[in-house]
Amino acid sequence: MRNRLLVFFVFFTALMFGQKPVFTIRYSEQLAVFIFMQNLSENYPENVFKSEFQKSKYFTEKYKNIVSKFDQLNIYYSYRFEEFPYGSKKNMQTQDFLMKNLIETENLRDFKIRSIGMIPNQTLNDLAQSILEFTPIYNELIYNPNKEKFEAQLGNIQKYSKESQIENYFETGLLFYNSSWDNSIPFVAAFYPLPNSKGFTAQAFCNNFISAVQTDLKSYKDLFSVMLHETYHIIYDEQSLEVKTQIDTYFKENKSKCSNYAYQLMNEVLATALGNGYVFENLDGKIDTGDWYNKKYINLMAKQIYPLVKEYINQKKPIDKNFIDSYIKCYELNFPDWINELDNIMTYRYVISENEEDFKAIGKLFRYRSRTEYDSEFTENSIDKMQKTPLTKVIIVSNNSNESLKLVKTKFKELKNWHFKADKEFADKILLNDKSQLIILNQKKSTIEALFKTIKTL
Numbered sequence: 001m002r003n004r005l006l007v008f009f010v011f012f013t014a015l016m017f018g019q020k021p022v023f024t025i026r027y028s029e030q031l032a033v034f035i036f037m038q039n040l041s042e043n044y045p046e047n048v049f050k051s052e053f054q055k056s057k058y059f060t061e062k063y064k065n066i067v068s069k070f071d072q073l074n075i076y077y078s079y080r081f082e083e084f085p086y087g088s089k090k091n092m093q094t095q096d097f098l099m100k101n102l103i104e105t106e107n108l109r110d111f112k113i114r115s116i117g118m119i120p121n122q123t124l125n126d127l128a129q130s131i132l133e134f135t136p137i138y139n140e141l142i143y144n145p146n147k148e149k150f151e152a153q154l155g156n157i158q159k160y161s162k163e164s165q166i167e168n169y170f171e172t173g174l175l176f177y178n179s180s181w182d183n184s185i186p187f188v189a190a191f192y193p194l195p196n197s198k199g200f201t202a203q204a205f206c207n208n209f210i211s212a213v214q215t216d217l218k219s220y221k222d223l224f225s226v227m228l229h230e231t232y233h234i235i236y237d238e239q240s241l242e243v244k245t246q247i248d249t250y251f252k253e254n255k256s257k258c259s260n261y262a263y264q265l266m267n268e269v270l271a272t273a274l275g276n277g278y279v280f281e282n283l284d285g286k287i288d289t290g291d292w293y294n295k296k297y298i299n300l301m302a303k304q305i306y307p308l309v310k311e312y313i314n315q316k317k318p319i320d321k322n323f324i325d326s327y328i329k330c331y332e333l334n335f336p337d338w339i340n341e342l343d344n345i346m347t348y349r350y351v352i353s354e355n356e357e358d359f360k361a362i363g364k365l366f367r368y369r370s371r372t373e374y375d376s377e378f379t380e381n382s383i384d385k386m387q388k389t390p391l392t393k394v395i396i397v398s399n400n401s402n403e404s405l406k407l408v409k410t411k412f413k414e415l416k417n418w419h420f421k422a423d424k425e426f427a428d429k430i431l432l433n434d435k436s437q438l439i440i441l442n443q444k445k446s447t448i449e450a451l452f453k454t455i456k457t458l
Helices: 002-018 029-039 048-054 061-071 094-104 108-115 121-163 166-176 221-237 241-253 259-284 296-314 321-334 336-340 357-365 380-387 401-411 448-452
Strands: 023-027 187-194 203-205 208-214 348-352 371-375 392-397 426-431 437-442
Touching: 023 121, 023 166, 029 048, 029 094, 029 121, 029 187, 029 208, 048 121, 061 121, 094 108, 094 187, 094 203, 094 208, 108 121, 121 187, 121 221, 166 221, 166 259, 166 296, 203 221, 208 221, 221 259, 241 259, 241 321, 259 296, 259 321, 259 336, 296 321, 321 336, 348 357, 348 380, 357 448, 371 380, 380 392, 380 401, 392 401, 401 437, 437 448
Parallel strands: 023 187, 187 208, 348 371, 348 392, 392 437
Antiparallel strands: 203 208, 426 437
16 A cells, blocks of 8 residues: 555656646736725825716715725835845745635635635635625726626737746746746736726736736737746745855856846846737747837847847746856946946945935836835944845935044944034935945035935045
């Protein structure tokens, strides 16, 4: 009997790890209602969900209060994978797991059972109750009027995925990134209708991709290239600690002054080169001659590095030291000034200021962000924490200027020959030895926006 069990186990294991990745495409009512409610928030811009709700019979104090209570639920907790190089692996986000559980359960009871412990029980109960209350509203206002078109659309998407063998592009990413995936775990894509709109949305996490899709979308090349773009972020995230440490070492050992900011840009650049470049070209039969990304740094760098990415894919080679060195060289030769452009370097920022209003001002000034940390304590310890990151370091001094600036000068050895006048406003920038930029603002009367415009390089 034991021998039979052993043979079965070996057979099952071989079958499980020999199979190809599985892509499942479906509709999730629970997820759709959750996102519908998110879009009703006062903090969200105008959108089709909000407009349909506001002109409906449900736009009453009762339901507005439910939306307000939903909006105030704290479902946003995270933790960092400390053993991985900084920024190389996405923080664990409880919202991602909650959305995953909404997709993968068929009712709210099972959703709560699977999600218990992620957030406080009362919060979880309130979240489920809000979804329960708004499910018939969502169906009446959004789903049912678009049901016929959407379900036909979903069938076409499933057919296109099968005909295009989308799972092959997933395997391409695994090989290129030198990453891994347990093929017994399906990759689940959840779509929901986006009526009276053009285009679609895209987001990926865990083993899920979610997208609102216009009900009259005719071509799926863009949709699937973006879906694979987001999926490649997951594959990059799932690289082993060994692989991520190797890549981190390659960047840090490279002598180029551009290596740090090239590294910060790489995750998005490679996902764009693979998804919007390679996948689109294969689905369409020709390369996309338009923009691949709506941020110039990512768009231009992805197009520059694409020939090398394609070469590695065609040769079935994973990322290695030669690839990283070539990538950095490509960045340095074509875009050497980017390490001084604020719109680029402020995408990755660590800001210290005792005035928390400064964080809002910087957020308005540099809306696009990839990684951001803020600290409202101006201490030796807060500067120590800042120095452990490769992010652009912004220190805003508005109180006790002389003592504060002396502390800054003491903590950064690159400022040994730096001279300042504590009673005068200034905005200085210097490239540190870790190849990140340090920006020091000594604020008196000017706004943060005005000071950023006067930055000079030391």
